[in-house]
Amino acid sequence: VTDEPIDPELDRLFALLAEEENGKADPVEHPSAATLSAYHTRTLPSGEVAQVQEHLTACGQCREQLLEYAQFMASPVEEPADNVSSFKKAAEWRRLRSSLYNSKRRLTYAMAAVLFMAVVGLSIYTLSSGPERSKTLEPLDSERGRPGTVEAVQLPVTLLLKSSAKSSYPEYRADFWSGSGRHIRGLSRLKQSPSFDVKIHLKEDDLAPGDYRIELQGIKSGTSSPVGKYVFRVVDR
Amino acid sequence: MRLVEEIQAGVERERNFQRLFDMHWSRVVSYFRWKGFSEDKSEDLTQDTFLRVFKGIDSFRRESTFEWWLLEAAKSTFKNELRRKTAEKRDGVEQSLDIPRSNESSPSLIETLVSPAPGALEGAMNREQVTALRAALNNLPPQMRQCCILRYVKGLKYQEIAELMQISIETVKAHLFQGRKRLASMLGTTEEAAKKRDEDAT
Numbered sequence: 001v002t003d004e005p006i007d008p009e010l011d012r013l014f015a016l017l018a019e020e021e022n023g024k025a026d027p028v029e030h031p032s033a034a035t036l037s038a039y040h041t042r043t044l045p046s047g048e049v050a051q052v053q054e055h056l057t058a059c060g061q062c063r064e065q066l067l068e069y070a071q072f073m074a075s076p077v078e079e080p081a082d083n084v085s086s087f088k089k090a091a092e093w094r095r096l097r098s099s100l101y102n103s104k105r106r107l108t109y110a111m112a113a114v115l116f117m118a119v120v121g122l123s124i125y126t127l128s129s130g131p132e133r134s135k136t137l138e139p140l141d142s143e144r145g146r147p148g149t150v151e152a153v154q155l156p157v158t159l160l161l162k163s164s165a166k167s168s169y170p171e172y173r174a175d176f177w178s179g180s181g182r183h184i185r186g187l188s189r190l191k192q193s194p195s196f197d198v199k200i201h202l203k204e205d206d207l208a209p210g211d212y213r214i215e216l217q218g219i220k221s222g223t224s225s226p227v228g229k230y231v232f233r234v235v236d237r
Numbered sequence: 238m239r240l241v242e243e244i245q246a247g248v249e250r251e252r253n254f255q256r257l258f259d260m261h262w263s264r265v266v267s268y269f270r271w272k273g274f275s276e277d278k279s280e281d282l283t284q285d286t287f288l289r290v291f292k293g294i295d296s297f298r299r300e301s302t303f304e305w306w307l308l309e310a311a312k313s314t315f316k317n318e319l320r321r322k323t324a325e326k327r328d329g330v331e332q333s334l335d336i337p338r339s340n341e342s343s344p345s346l347i348e349t350l351v352s353p354a355p356g357a358l359e360g361a362m363n364r365e366q367v368t369a370l371r372a373a374l375n376n377l378p379p380q381m382r383q384c385c386i387l388r389y390v391k392g393l394k395y396q397e398i399a400e401l402m403q404i405s406i407e408t409v410k411a412h413l414f415q416g417r418k419r420l421a422s423m424l425g426t427t428e429e430a431a432k433k434r435d436e437d438a439t
Contacts, residue, residue, distance in 0.1 A: 004410075005417050009426035013370045014389035016363050021390050033309070037301040042403065049403075050379065056401050057383045060391070063401060070400045071271065072308045075264040089262050092280060093255055096287050100254075 026059045036066055040073070134158040136197070137214070139228030150211070151232045155204045160197040161216055163227050169218030172198050172227065179211030188219075207234045241303050244294055254291055261307060262287075268311050274318075286314045366424075373423040377416055380404070384412040385420070 031039070031052055038044040039052045056063050135153045139162060153159070161174070171191060176184040184207070190198050198216060213231050217224040240253045265286050269279035290310045297306050374382050383402060387393045388409075399406045421427045 004413055005421065007417060007421050007426055010417060010421055010424065011389070013366050013424070013426065016367045017370055018390045018392070020367060032300070033305055034300040037305040039403075041302065053383055053402060054379070057386050057391075063391075063393075063397075067397055067400060068312075069305060069308055072264060072268055072311075073304060075267045089259060092262060092284065093258055096258065096284055096291075097251070097255075099284070099288055100291055101251075 026061045027055065030059065030062055031055060036062065037069070040066060040069055134160055135232070136160040136162060137230040137232055138162050139216075139230055152235045153202075153232055154235060155202055155206060157202050159200045159202065159214075159230075159232070160193075161200065161214065161228070161230055163192065163196050163198060163216065167218055167225075167227050168192060168196070169220050169225070169227070171219045173217045173219055173224065174198070174200060175215045175217075176207075177213040177215065179213070184212070209234045209236050238299065238303055241294065241297065241299065245297070257303075258287055261304070264304075265307065265311050268308070269315070272315055282311075282314050282318060285317075286311045289314065369424055370420070373420050376423065377419060381412045381416045381419075384409055385416040388413055 035044065035048065035052065039049065044052065056066065133154065133156075135151055135157055137151055137159055169192070171189050173186060173188040174190060175186045178184055187200060190200065192198055200214075211231065211233050213229060215229050216227040218227045240257050244250050244253045244257075262283060265283045266276075266279050269282045270276070274282060286307070290307055293310075297303070374385060377385065380402060384398055387398045387401065388395075393401070395406045395409050398409045402409070404412075
């Protein structure tokens with residue numbers, strides 16, 4: 001039944017048809033990779049199978065693609081194992097792993113080096129320029145008539161003058177007095193922070209080493225009211 | 238596909254990469270061997286393919302099978318290799334085999350002009366017969382027609398037709414046998430039909 005009947009005339013006609021057909025270009029539209037791979041795995045809905053088969057009859061490109069895939073899939077596939085199953089493959093895996101991860105590792109090392117340099121650079125800069133510290137100063141307890149603790153500070157520094165929530169003013173003025181009672185400087189239009197501190201930034205050469213007193217006044221409608229007195233000592237670096 | 242899903246989800250990536258590699262390595266090497274590369278070269282190209290696959294695995298959308306995608310990566314590696322080889326050869330002095338050498342006998346212009354071309358009548362008859370063959374083919378059941386076209390027009394092997402049509406080789410042969418019989422009957426190409434035609438003509 002399966003021997004093809006000999007018919008030279010029919011073969012001649014097919015040869016003529018082949019001559020005409022094989023000069024034609026493939027169809028412009030093709031099934032997607034998803035459709036073709038589903039066709040191969042026989043998971044394509046039956047309605048689409050006939051369409052794909054019709055397309056394959058006309059399209060050399062898809063025929064080639066599908067036959068190549070079939071050949072590819074016909075190669076034996078090995079079950080996944082935790083370890084590679086042959087010495088050859090193990091060597092090839094190590095080679096691949098090295099190419100795959102060394103480039104990533106090199107990138108990680110480069111990023112770590114950049115980060116390290118940045119940290120070192122920042123540290124050097126900070127040490128050379130001197131960190132600006134902050135110091136909280138409590139007001140002198142005037143009611144008990146004794147001074148508070150004398151805080152020693154190194155310039156530059158940010159002084160945080162504590163005041164109570166009850167005495168809140170739109171702005172403040174701070175007068176600096178030396179230990180010998182000489183007025184050094186006055187700073188006005190100071191604002192209170194949300195934590196009721198009044199911040200004063202002192203640069204490195206603002207004050208010479210020695211004892212100082214600050215008198216803080218609250219200003220409201222042009223009227224000043226005393227808020228507190230603070231003492232501190234500027235020490236040499 | 239489960240391994241791919243896990244890799245994409247970041248689960249044991251390296252271990253799962255290794256499993257995929259272990260499963261498909263031989264298959265990819267075989268692909269390059271079919272393409273005519275040496276064993277060493279095939280292994281190098283397999284490395285390139287897996288490197289490409291593992292680096293781009295997050296872009297795999299799982300619309301087709303992983304194997305389809307892997308094969309596409311292998312094809313891409315193959316094309317790149319061909320391009321590289323072509324670029325290397327471009328500076329060489331090799332002569333294309335398509336260019337005829339001067340001493341090779343090729344038909345002269347005179348020979349070409351006086352060579353007998355198929356007659357107009359014969360050409361018209363052929364066209365008519367091909368049209369009849371097309372019509373006869375269209376009267377065959379779809380799968381039988383497709384088998385006949387793939388075999389006699391496209392020149393595919395039985396195995397290839399069976400693969401493409403997802404039928405057995407025996408079914409392909411049966412379709413071809415039946416198809417030829419029916420076509421011969423419709424077109425009158427059998428010896429008996431030819432004799433009858435000759436008798437009618439005389």
